[in-house]
Amino acid sequence: MVNMIKRYRGFLIVFACIGLLSIFNRDIGIKAISISARSFVEMLFIIPPVFVLLGLLDVWVPRESMVKYMGEGSGLKGVLLSLFIGSAAAGPLYAAFPVSAVFMKKGVSFSNVMIFIGAWSTTKIPMVFFEFESLGAPFALTRLLVDIPGIIIIALLLAKLGSREEIREIYENAEKMGSGS
Amino acid sequence: MDSYLLYGITIVLLLLSFFKDRKKTRMALKKGWKAFDNILPQFLVVILFVGVMLAVLDPQTISRLIGKGSGWVGVILAAMVGSITLIPGFVAFPTAALILQAGAGYMQIGAFISTLMMVGVVTIPVEIKYFGKKMTLLRNLMAFIFSFFVAYVIGRVVG
Structure with a gap:
């Protein structure tokens, strides 16, 4: 658990900053989170084959x-x-x-x-x-x-x-x- | 569209590998997963930064910065915006086309597209993990400078 937090601390810090930003400018905060969520889904769609190919390349x-x-x-x-x-x-x-x-x-x-x-x-x-x-x-x-x-x-x-x-x-x-x- | 092709090729190769040697295939998947897991925290940070950037720099803002008659200052601004943003191509090109219609010059668009592709300020921390500080900074710096040359040629040929 502690390890997990340590590994993702950059993510958590930036996420907290966006939270802070939302207090001052709600629109931008919400927009930022929704764009990030969309890019995350996009990443989940595009990236898996790249890593599977990388694994196959490494092994074969x-x-x-x-x-x-x-x-x-x-x-x-x-x-x-x-x-x-x-x-x-x-x-x-x-x-x-x-x-x-x-x-x-x-x-x-x-x-x-x-x-x-x-x-x-x-x-x-x-x-x-x-x-x-x-x-x-x-x-x-x-x-x-x-x-x-x-x-x-x-x-x-x-x-x-x-x-x-x-x-x-x-x-x-x-x-x-x-x-x- | 291209991702379907990529999925197709990956699935075919994966099946081929599976029929040839199950153990090796399992190992390949494990290695792929490990490589992904290694870098996932950095990817997530990049994605958050991209979110903030795109929230602040929408096409209207960008076209105000690098609009018509902005000259070399506009090229420099375009190169800076292109360097710090990370926009997937299928968003970037239509955006660039819009900005062109809004009156930006080809030279500015050339600088924007070139730096967008080659320079990644947001991904520098990820790049450093693989290539070290010196090579990463040098690569991005050279790509940044080279983009002005690209912009100049595009301005000459197309503009």
């Missing part, structure tokens, strides 16, 4: 093949695969973090993990279709053409800027964060 795909296709020295193949997997995803960006922890556990290179994160955030295929409809083809295409090289450059820069020690620590942490052993 051997580390050697992940290293071969997406690890250090996987070259263009690894870049394209990371772009593709990130683009085929669904769900908010924060759902990509646990998946990337499993990627790191399986030996995917840091730059490819970052490309995957970039693709998940900007080139998700269903979202791009939606963007075409709402904002028009010129907007969506221009953004894609700028974003794809952009996320690759950012990923490579991040991999360069992290020292070997820092990246090793991130990988060690991923073992714990991913899905345990």
